[in-house]
Amino acid sequence: MIPSTASELRQMAVRGEWCKPTSGILDDLQQANLVIVSRDLAWDFLLFCVRNPKVCPLLAVGEPGEYQLQVGHTLVDVRTMLPRYRIWKAGSLVAEPYDLQQHWHENAVAFLLGCSHTFDGPLRRAGIPVSHEAPAVYISNIPCIQAGSIGGPMAVSMRPIHHSKIATATAVTARYASGHGMPVHYGSPEDIGITDLSQPDFGVYPGLEAGYVPVFWACGVTPQIVLPPLKLEWMCSHYPGHMLVLDDNVDFFSLQQT
Amino acid sequence: MIPSTASELRQMAVRGEWCKPTSGILDDLQQANLVIVSRDLAWDFLLFCVRNPKVCPLLAVGEPGEYQLQVGHTLVDVRTMLPRYRIWKAGSLVAEPYDLQQHWHENAVAFLLGCSHTFDGPLRRAGIPVSHEAPAVYISNIPCIQAGSIGGPMAVSMRPIHHSKIATATAVTARYASGHGMPVHYGSPEDIGITDLSQPDFGVYPGLEAGYVPVFWACGVTPQIVLPPLKLEWMCSHYPGHMLVLDDNVDFFSLQQT
Numbered sequence: 001m002i003p004s005t006a007s008e009l010r011q012m013a014v015r016g017e018w019c020k021p022t023s024g025i026l027d028d029l030q031q032a033n034l035v036i037v038s039r040d041l042a043w044d045f046l047l048f049c050v051r052n053p054k055v056c057p058l059l060a061v062g063e064p065g066e067y068q069l070q071v072g073h074t075l076v077d078v079r080t081m082l083p084r085y086r087i088w089k090a091g092s093l094v095a096e097p098y099d100l101q102q103h104w105h106e107n108a109v110a111f112l113l114g115c116s117h118t119f120d121g122p123l124r125r126a127g128i129p130v131s132h133e134a135p136a137v138y139i140s141n142i143p144c145i146q147a148g149s150i151g152g153p154m155a156v157s158m159r160p161i162h163h164s165k166i167a168t169a170t171a172v173t174a175r176y177a178s179g180h181g182m183p184v185h186y187g188s189p190e191d192i193g194i195t196d197l198s199q200p201d202f203g204v205y206p207g208l209e210a211g212y213v214p215v216f217w218a219c220g221v222t223p224q225i226v227l228p229p230l231k232l233e234w235m236c237s238h239y240p241g242h243m244l245v246l247d248d249n250v251d252f253f254s255l256q257q258t
Numbered sequence: 259m260i261p262s263t264a265s266e267l268r269q270m271a272v273r274g275e276w277c278k279p280t281s282g283i284l285d286d287l288q289q290a291n292l293v294i295v296s297r298d299l300a301w302d303f304l305l306f307c308v309r310n311p312k313v314c315p316l317l318a319v320g321e322p323g324e325y326q327l328q329v330g331h332t333l334v335d336v337r338t339m340l341p342r343y344r345i346w347k348a349g350s351l352v353a354e355p356y357d358l359q360q361h362w363h364e365n366a367v368a369f370l371l372g373c374s375h376t377f378d379g380p381l382r383r384a385g386i387p388v389s390h391e392a393p394a395v396y397i398s399n400i401p402c403i404q405a406g407s408i409g410g411p412m413a414v415s416m417r418p419i420h421h422s423k424i425a426t427a428t429a430v431t432a433r434y435a436s437g438h439g440m441p442v443h444y445g446s447p448e449d450i451g452i453t454d455l456s457q458p459d460f461g462v463y464p465g466l467e468a469g470y471v472p473v474f475w476a477c478g479v480t481p482q483i484v485l486p487p488l489k490l491e492w493m494c495s496h497y498p499g500h501m502l503v504l505d506d507n508v509d510f511f512s513l514q515q516t
Binding site (some may be wrong): 042257 | 292300312319321406415433435515516
């Protein structure tokens with residue numbers, strides 16, 4: 001059963017009844033990446049988000065220990081309302097649970113970051129077909145801007161865009177700062193360190209028909225690439241593609257900036 | 259002598275030869291508010307900026323002790339390149355010097371925030387006359403969103419806009435997230451706690467001719483209102499209206515978000 005509202009999806013996630021990706025459903029609504037780090041890294045990570053706004057568009061940041069966040073018109077429990085999570089200890093991925101209640105602690109600081117699923121609806125309405133599967137995501141060689149101890153390469157999501165629609169895709173996504181904004185690269189995957197487009201690091205390769213150009217957007221999986229090498233005692237994130245879905249649409253959040 | 263480039267203005271400020279407001283000059287370029295707090299308040303203040311992006315549009319944040327910041331294409335020494343500063347100790351304003359070199363310390367964290375002077379150029383080009391004096395600024399009763407220990411009322415700048423141009427003024431300024439974005443209030447000053455429009459808390463009241471509506475934008479003086487009550491051991495800011503002027507224009511900085 002596919003939920004018809006974000007609230008229903010979140011409640012299904014709480015009950016363990018929705019454990020799948022959130023791409024291709026409710027994709028006019030703001031979807032969000034989750035990163036949770038301990039208080040002692042929170043300053044560096046917040047600074048990283050501020051310096052890399054296309055990579056990590058901030059929707060909400062909790063105080064230390066705070067797991068219930070008001071995000072637009074949605075009251076979110078970040079421990080339970082996402083379909084699936086990942087937990088790292090000392091830089092190693094140790095668990096991929098469906099619930100964080102047993103893993104929460106009082107120094108945990110939660111960050112919710114915008115997600116590009118979010119502009120798939122607006123792209124479709126602009127006449128640009130987009131796969132309903134999780135987009136292909138690659139670890140590029142584009143460097144993020146360093147913040148304190150945090151730096152490294154940018155993860156990018158790719159959508160094939162017909163050459164006649166590239167300006168439209170740029171203009172549409174530029175409207176959505178909370179969905180990673182406009183692209184960071186067009187064509188030539190090798191120029192950003194991607195050697196085989198058919199082998200993404202995450203998500204599903206949608207193929208590339210004649211006349212289509214691979215277009216790349218900054219991706220909220222990036223923290224899962226740049227944080228583990230720091231070998232933090234503890235960190236959590238959403239499981240790639242398994243996002244928090246909020247009640248407000250992407251226009252609501254992007255307008256907060258204007 | 260009015261400097262013809264931002265670089266010239268900054269060098270005049272370094273030499274103590276420009277100690278005046280920066281409104282009405284170089285107002286197509288990104289101008290910036292400065293806030294400096296000690297490391298122990300930096301997390302709360304960064305969170306305050308993130309939660310109140312119209313009030314405190316972040317252009318750059320230094321690491322603790324860092325006074326040279328690369329901001330777009332400008333290398334800024336925040337201690338010397340602004341025309342005038344303010345220093346508070348234990349919540350009291352204790353000095354308004356023209357240089358911070360003697361007042362800097364290794365735990366100081368500098369924040370540069372966008373400024374609304376910046377969209378006066380675009381407004382004029384759209385056929386909306388704007389005063390060349392520092393805009394009238396009021397302490398409103400609009401609450402900022404709390405972040406840790408920091409909260410309080412929003413300072414707002416006011417420009418009189420002819421009733422036929424209100425939509426245009428909204429659309430133009432909405433383009434400039436790094437210039438405080440679109441207005442926060444139109445008309446009826448009493449609804450936001452302003453009892454006498456002719457008596458601003460800062461800046462110059464430009465009068466209000468028949469057919470003109472007072473339109474209010476979030477203002478970067480807000481930190482100078484909400485931080486002193488915390489009675490911090492030490493904090494600094496720019497002197498109201500005496501801004502840092504950067505080499506890049508406001509389009510450059512606002513595009514970073516898209």
